[in-house]
Amino acid sequence: MKSLTRQILSCFLLFIGSYYANSQVKKIGLPEIRNYKQTDYNGGTQNWNIDQDANGNLYFANNNGLFQFDGSGWNNYTFPFPTVVRDVKVDKSGKIFVSGYQEFGYFLANSKGKLVYHSLAKFLLNKNKVNDIIWKIHIYNGEVIFQGFEKAYVYKNNKIKIINPFSRFQFSFQVENKIYFQDIAKGLIEYNEGKLHILDDTRTLNSTEVWGMFALPENKLLISTLDKGLFIYSNNKLTAWNTDANTFIKKNSGLGGVAINKKNIALNSVLNGIIICDQEGKIIQHINQKKGLQNNTILTSYVDNKKNLWLGLDNGIAFINENSPFSYFGSTYGLSSVYASVIFKGNLYVATNQGVFYHAWDIPFKESEFKLVEGTTGQAWNIQVIDEELICSHNRGAMIIEGGKSQKTLDNLGYWIFKKIPNRPNFMIGSNYSGFSLFEKKSNRWEYVSKIKGYTRSVGDFEIDNHSIWVKKDEHIYQFLLDKSLVKFKSIKIHNKLSKTDQGITSIQKIRNSIYFQTNNHFYEYSETKKQFYKDTIVNQLFKNIPKTNTIYEDGIGNIWYVNKESLNVLMKNEEGGYTNTIAPFFNLTQQLVYNKLSINTIDPENIFIGLTDGLIHYNSKSKNEYISKPKAFIRSFSFINDTVQFGNNANNAEKIKIPYKSNNEKFRFSTPTYENIENIKFSYKLSGFDDKWSNWSPTSTKEYTNLREGNYVMKVKAKNSYGIQSDAASVAFTISPPWYRHILAFICYALIIALMVYYTQVRIKAKIRKNKYYEKIEQRRLYLEKESKIRQEQLELEKKIEKLQNEKLKTQILVKDKELVTNSLQVVKKNKILNGIIQKIKDIDTNSFDESTKFQFTKINKSIIKEVNADHSWKDLEKHIKNVHFDFLKRLKDKYPTISPRELDLSTYLLMNMSTKEIAEIMNISTGGVELARYRLRKKLELNKKENLTGFLMSI
Template identity: 25%
Template structure:
C-alpha cells in the first residue's frame, strides 16, 4: 500500500534558534473553513497479490470490503487481504451486499453467496443449482440488485430473481445496464431504451426511448438531486435528468468536448449529494450538489492509474475507485486534509483573499481561490524574490509584511518591496504605547519602524544598548520587554520613551528557572508566562525571581516540556510533550490532543505555526500545511467496533485455526503460540489504527498502544480468560471494545474424573504402601538382628585383630630388640675376629722371631727351650677350637644367613662357609688369613674359587649382604 499524499503527522520541529512568532489568531470572519486535498491510499499488486484490474465492489455491515477481479474475489478486512476462487475459476463481475447480511457475487456462468465460517474463513456457496438454470448458457452476471424483496442477478439473456429458497428465471434480451433507485429497477436496452421492470406485474415499461439520449450507451443511473428525479450518465459524457412524475427528460451537461475520445466508465452519488464520475482516460470528474463540475485530475487527487472502471462509496463516506491497475481509496471522511505540501511551513496568513505561506523555500501564495466541493483545493506558486528562509507574515496597516533571512519585505500580490533594515528579520510587533510604531525584531538588535504620511513603512533608528537576538519577545508594560534567548536565558530590557536606546538590561540565567535553555515567553491571562522544559513559570517582581505557575502546572504536567501556549476566547492552545492540543477555560479543563496525535513530534521546534479558522485549524509542518476540521466528531466514540478476525495456535510447523465461538473451549495443548488477530474493518486502513489489549487472568493491565493487529500467548494454564481488544485511530477516533471469552480445559490427566481416579488409586497405593512398609519393617528388623550379630562378630574379630596387632607389635619390638642385639653381637664378633686375627698375627710373628732366635743361639739348652716354645706356639696356631667357637657364635647370630646359604649351596665345605662368614663381616684378606691360618695368597685363591662356585659376577660382599641377615 502506497500513500502519495503526505500523512498529516509531519514534523513541526527545527532548531530552537528559529522564529517563535508562535500561534496567531485571526478574526474568524476573515478565516473561512479550509479543506485541502484528501488523503489517498493506493492498494496495488504488492498488497493483494492478485490481478490488479478491478471490476466490482461491495461492503458488508462490519466494514469488510469485497472486490471482484480477473482472479475471482478479493476480501479486505482493514488489515489483511484474502483471496477466494470460484469453482470454475471465473472472474467476478458483480457484487452486492443484501439486507439479509449476505454477500452475493456473479461471474461467468456462476453466481452465489460468500459467507464467513466459524473459523473466520470465507466460503463460497453456488446458487446455480438452486435456481435450476442452465449455467452453461448464463454467460456473465453483470449486475446484482435487491428490489421488491428479491435478489436479482442480471445477465444479457435473463434475470434470475431469488427470494428465500425460491428462484424465478425471466428471459430477457439486450439489457446491458441496470440500477435500482428507491426500490425500482431500471434497465437500459440496446434496442428500445431505458425500461422499468416491475416484479409484481412482471412487466417491462419503457420510460425513455433510446433516441432521446442519442443512442449513446447508458453507463449509470442514480438518484437525482431532487425527489422523483433520476440522473443518467452516458458513455460519451452526457448527463441527463429524468423526472419520474412529469416524464420530463433533460440534458444537464456534456462532460467532454466534441473532439474528446474520453469515456465515462461509472458514476456514484454520495450521501452529500455530490456526484463522482469515473472516466477512461482522465481519472475522476466531480459534479457538486449545486451543479458545479470539477475535474479531479492529478493536481488535486493523483490516482495511481488514469482508467477508472468503477466507483463505490463506503459507509464511512470514503470514495473507493476501482482502477484498471489497482484500487484507490479517497479519504473524504477524514477531518484532515492537505493544503500545501511543497516546503516546510513557518507561518500562514490570509490577506485580501489570498493565502500566503512562509516556508524554508520562500513565500508561496494561492493563485486559485477555494474550489467547490469537499476538496476546496488551492494552488500555490512561489513569490519571486523571496526565495530562501521566510520566518513570519504579519498584516499591519492593511499591508502584509514578511520577516525574512534577507530582511523585511512588503508583499503586494506577487510584487515585493524591501524595507531597508538589517539582514535577518524574525518578525514585527506593535508597540503598545506608540500607535503607528513597530518593533522590528532581528538577529542582532531591535529596530524602530513607523509608517510615514504616504503610508509607507520606514526604519527610524536602531535601538542601541542591546545586541542579542530578539526572535522571542513580549512587551509587558510601556517600554519594558521580555526577551528569551534559546541558550543565554531571559532578558528584561527597558527602552527609553523615544525608543532610541535600551536604558537597562536585566539578565536572568536562572533565578528560579530550571535552566537558562529552551525558555519562551507568552501572554496568558494578561501576564507574561514562561515555558520551560520543567513546567511553566511567572515572574515575582517583589522577590525578583521566577516561580512555578500553579494553575497552568496543574493542567499541564510540569515534568514534561511545554514549548508554547496561546490564549484565545474560550480555550488555550499548547505544545506539550511534543504534541499540539488545547483545553477549554472551565473549572476542570481536559486536555484535547487526540485529534492531533498524528502531528506529534513533527513540528518545527519552537517555530510552530497554528492558525485558527472558523471551524478548524491550520497546522504548519516540515512537509506542508494541513487543515483540521474541528466541527467533525473527531475524538468522540463512534459506533464502530473492533472485530476478532481469527484465532489460531501453532502445531509443529502448521498453524491450526480455531472456531470463533464465544465462549470458546480449547485444550491447554492448543495454547501454544495462541494468536488473536483483530481489525477495525470500517477504518478502511485510512487512519493508522492502533490497538491495546488485555487478557484477564494473564495480563494485569492493558497493553501500550501498538500498530500490530495481532497478539500471541503461549502455554496458558487451565482456566477462564477474557480477551479484550480496543482500538483508536491517530485522529483520535475510538471504537467499541471486542471481547472474547476463552475457556482453557485441562488435559485429560487434569480433569475431575482423572483426579477422582487419582484419589482412588492413591488410596490403593497407600494401602499397598502400608503393606509394603510393614513388610519392609519386618525385613529391616531381621536385617537389624543379623546386622547386630554380624557387628558382634566383627567386633570380636576386631578385638582379635587388635590383640594380634598388639602381639605383632610386641613381636616386632622383640624382633627389633633382637636385631639390635644381633647387630651388637655381630659387632662384637667382628671385634673378636679382629682381635683374634691380630692375636694370630702376633703369635706368628712371635714364632718367627723365636725361630730366628733358635737358629742364632749357641746354647743348646736355650735352643731346646726355644724349640719347645715354638712347638707350643705352632700347636696353638693349629688349634681351631677358637675358630669353631667363632663359627658357632656367628651362626647363632646369623642363623638365617647360614640356613639360606646352605639351602642354596648345600655342597659348600665348612672352610667355605667359614670364609663366607668372614667375608660377610667385611674383613679383609689380610685379616682373614691369620684367622684361617693360611697366607693372604691362599685367601685370595680361596675367594676366587668360592666366587666361581657361587657364580658371583659382582662384588662378593654385596652378594652376601643380599642374603638373609
C-alpha cells in the same frame, strides 16, 4: 473602512464555511487519499463494485474474485471456477451476494467462520441457464435481484423468478426504494411489484449507456451516461443538466457515481478521476491522478458507514477521507515545509523553505497550484501583515511583497520575525541573524533605521511589552531594556529561574495581551515595579490538568494552541469566554509539525491553517464530530495446528472453542474496520489465564502463543484509532484439553495404580520384614563367625609379630654375641701377639749360661708358650662364625656386585658389624692405612659417591 471590509470578509467566510461544514465535503484543499495497489491485496487490477457489512468490513468485486478488507488484512474468496466478480451486496443476515460470468449466489460463514460459496445459478433449468454476465445486484423489498443483459433473476424465499426485458437490458439502478432498468429499445424502465413499467420520454437514452441514477429534490432523477453527459428526468421529461458537472462528464465520459449525504454527488469518469458536485451541479471537489489517485478511470464509488469515499479503479482501490475536518495543500499544490501563512488583499500567502507562495483566496477555492512570489526563492521564515504591508522574514533579508513579487528589501540581513513597539506605533523591531534592528514608518511605508547596538547573537522569536524585549535562549531568559533613542540597549539582564521552586524556563508566550513565562505548566508574569516574577492564577488553572507543554501560541480569535510531546492540541475559546480542550482531531498531525516552528493562522473557526513539514493543512473546527467515533475491535481469526477458526463477516463467536493439547500453539489476528489514518491504529491484547496485564499499544495486528498449558483461556483485544479513542474489548474464549497423561481419566488411573502400588508395597514390606529378620539372624551369626575369625587372625598375626620380634631379638643377641666374640677374638689375637713377642725375646736370651735345671725350665716354658699360640684356633672359628651368621647379606652383596673379592666381602662384613678401623686392621692383619685403602676400593666397586655413607649403604642391602 478597512476594519469594516475585514468584518464583511469574515462574515462571508463564516457563512461559506458553515455551508461546506454541513455539506461535509470540503472545498478547500484535498482530503486524505490512500491508494491500495494490486500488490497490496494480491488480486486483479479492476474493481467493479464495493459494499460493507454490519461490522464495517469492506467487500470488493474484483477480476480475481471477492476481496474482503477489515482494516488490517485482505482475504480473497472465489467462485468454484475462476471468473470475474462484477457486483457484491451484503444483506442484514450477513449473506454476501455476488455475481459474475454465468454465475450468481452468496457467501455465508460456516460453523468455523469460513466464508463458503452457495451457488443459486445451478438451480436454474437448462432453458433458463445463465449465459451472460450478471452485472448488478439489488436487495429490494425482501428480494435479491440479479441483473444480466438477457434476463434478470429475482431470488426470494429460496425460489428464483425470471424477469425478461422488452428487448435487452443494459444496466440497472436502485434509487432510494425504487429499481430502474435500462432497456436498449424502450429506454428507462421502473420495476414495481414484479412488473416492468416504461418511463416516458427516455428512449433518447437508447443511443448511449446509462451508468448512474441519483435522486434530486422535488422527485427529480439525475441520470449519468457514458458519453452523452448528465440528464434530469422530471415530470416525465428528460432534459440535459447544463452545469459544470455536465461539462466535465461530457468531456471525460461518465461511469456512474454515488450520492453523498443527500446533498452532494460523486461522479466517476473514464479519463479524469472523480468530481463531487452539489445538487446544483457546481463542482466542489475534483480528485484525479495528478492530485493523488493512482489511476484516472473510476469504475465504481461507494460511501462507507463513516461517510468516507471508496473508489474502485481500473487498476487498484482508493480511499478518500471525506469525513474529516482536515484537508491538505501539499506537493500537488506546489508546497513543501510551511513556516507561516497569512491572508492579504485576497490572496493566501505561505512562507516555506523554498520561498513565499501565494494563491487566490476566494470561494470556491480554485484547484490550482500556488505561485511563487517573484524574488523570494530561498528560506522564508515568516510572512506578516503589519499596518497594511506584507513583510517577509527571509534568510536574504526583510522584504516588502506587493503584487506577487518582492518590491523592496528593507535590510539584507536574515530575519526571523517583526513586532511593533507598544506605545510607539511608528516603530517596529525585527529579530535577525545578529540581534535586533529598528524600523520606522515614514510616509505610510516601513523603512530600515539601524541595527540596535548591544547584542549581536541570532534571535528567533521574541515578545515585547512597554518596558522590555524578552527572548528565550538556551535555558535562560534575556531581558533587554531599550534606551529612549531605541537604537541601543541600556541593559541586558539574564534570568535562569522563575522562583525558588520552579527552576529553568520552558517558554515565553503572549496570552490575553500579557506576556507569560512558563515552566512545568506553571505560569508567571513579571512585575516591573518589584523586579521579580509572580505566579498567575487564571492561566495556571487553565493548564492545571494538561500535560507539560513546550510551545504555546494564542491565535487571532483567542484559541490557545499548545504542543506536548510533538502533539498539537488546542484550548478552543467558546462563546461564554471559557475554553474547551480539543485533543483528538490532532493526533494524526503528530510527527508532521515543523519542529520549533509552530505555524497557526486562524482566519475564523471554519478556516484555520496549520503549517506542516510537507505542506499546509486546512482545519474546520466547526465540522461535525462524526469522524470521532468509538472504534470496534474484532478477532478476525484464531489459528492452531491443522485448523483455523475464522469469523468472516460476523461478530466473534460467543461459544467456547475446545482444542486438543497437541494444538497448543495459537495465533490470533485482529482488526478494527477503521480506515482513516490507518497507520496510526494500534492494538492491545491480553490472554486471560496467561497474561497478567494488557500489552503495550502496538500497530501489530497478530499475536502468537506457544506451548500453552491446558486450561480455560479468554483472548481479549482492544483497538485505538488515530484519534486516541479506545474500543471495547473483543473476546474469544477457548479451552485447551489436557494431554492424555493429564486427563481426568488418567488421574483416576494414576490413583488406582498408586493404591495398588501402596497395597503391593505393604505386602512386600511385611514379607521383607520377615525375610530381613531371618537374614538378620544369619547376618548376626556371620558377623559373630567373622569376628571370631578376625580375632583368630589377629592372634595369629600377633604370634607372627611376636615370633618376628623374637627373631629380631635373637638376631640382635647374635649380633651382640658376634660383637663379643669378635672382641674376645681380638683379645686372643692381642694375647697371641704378646706371646709371639715373648717367644721372640726368649729366642734372644742366651741359655748357655743357665744351669741345666734352669735351662730345662726355660725350655719347658718356651715350648708351653709356643704350644699355646699354635693351639689357639679362635680366629678361624671367628671367621667361620661370621660367614655363617651373615650368609644372606654376603649372598645379596655378591649377587648385586659379582666382581667383589673375598677380602672385600670380609671387609663389608666387618663394616656391617660396625667395627672400627683399628679393629679391622688387627683382624685382617693390615695397617690402618691399608684398611682405608681397602675401604676406598670397596666404595669405588660399589659405585658410591663421596657423600654416601659406606656403612649405611651396606646396612640397606
